[in-house]
Amino acid sequence: MQSDVTRPVDIQLEAYNAGDIDRFLSVYSDKASITPLPGQPTLIGTDAIRERYRRLFETSPNLNAVVHHRVVIGEWVIDHETVTGASIAGLGEAVVAYEVRDGLIVNVFLVR
Numbered sequence: 001m002q003s004d005v006t007r008p009v010d011i012q013l014e015a016y017n018a019g020d021i022d023r024f025l026s027v028y029s030d031k032a033s034i035t036p037l038p039g040q041p042t043l044i045g046t047d048a049i050r051e052r053y054r055r056l057f058e059t060s061p062n063l064n065a066v067v068h069h070r071v072v073i074g075e076w077v078i079d080h081e082t083v084t085g086a087s088i089a090g091l092g093e094a095v096v097a098y099e100v101r102d103g104l105i106v107n108v109f110l111v112r
Contacts, residue, residue: 005100006070009077012105017064019057025050029104036110059087075100 008027015023025046033041034049043049057063062085069080077098083091092112099107 004103005072005075006077008100008103008105009079009098013065013067016053019061019063021050021054021057024053027103027105029101029106032104032106032108034108034110036112056086056088060085 011027012024015021015026028046028049030046031044032046032049034043035041043052063083064085065081065083067079067081071078077100079096079098080094081096082093095111097107097109097111098105
């Protein structure tokens with residue numbers, strides 16, 4: 001069911017915009033990875049993800065991601081989004097592909 005796949009992605013987006021690291025990570029698998037494309041995974045596991053995003057949330061109180069378009073194919077949720085209010089250079093327009101299994105995000109691929 002499509003809503004089962006999109007639910008964890010929606011939860012992490014809401015938590016991202018609220019700067020809520022615990023809620024953000026609540027929908028990630030312990031072994032999740034985040035990979036900028038092209039490239040190798042830069043964050044593997046929730047400990048690494050927590051550290052990076054905790055710093056981002058602390059330094060970017062006006063952080064906000066807006067999804068412009070979403071495609072759902074099987075266990076993949078692919079969003080075209082824009083991030084504003086970030087303290088880290090390189091954020092802005094992106095395509096983000098989330099792989100969801102058993103209600104948790106297991107892989108994230110970013111194209112900027």
